Amino acid sequence: MSRRSASALVALGVLGAVGVLVWPASTAAVSEPQKPAARPFGAACSVYVEGSTATAHCHNPYLDTDRVQLHVECERWWDVxxxxxxxxxxxxxxxxxxxxxxKEIRSVRVSHLRR
Structure with missing residues (x-):
């Protein structure tokens, strides 16, 4: 075997080995596992402000318990x-x-916590 044909044979062997290492064994697409859909959550609340009083009417149409709480921020700095x-x-x-x-109300919000 000549030196040239030996070099060619080694080059083919190296290319073949690289091809085996780089080429994937299977080209089939692998799908990610599906996460379960999140269950709906959160009570529906209607908030009303009349003068210095805030009222929230809440209804929970879902299966999970919702801990609701009304938060009122007063306008005056000295008002708690x-x-x-x-x-x-x-x-x-x-x-x-x-x-x-x-006195006056600045803002009102209802917080929700999954229980």
């Missing part, structure tokens, strides 16, 4: 902000939450 006691709403549960400021 108020948070209602938390209420656990089970499926089809309803609750009315009320808080107030001495």
């Amino acid at each position: 902000d108020a948070d209602s006691a938390p209420v656990d709403l089970g499926p089809t549960g309803r609750a009315t939450l009320t808080e107030r400021c001495w």
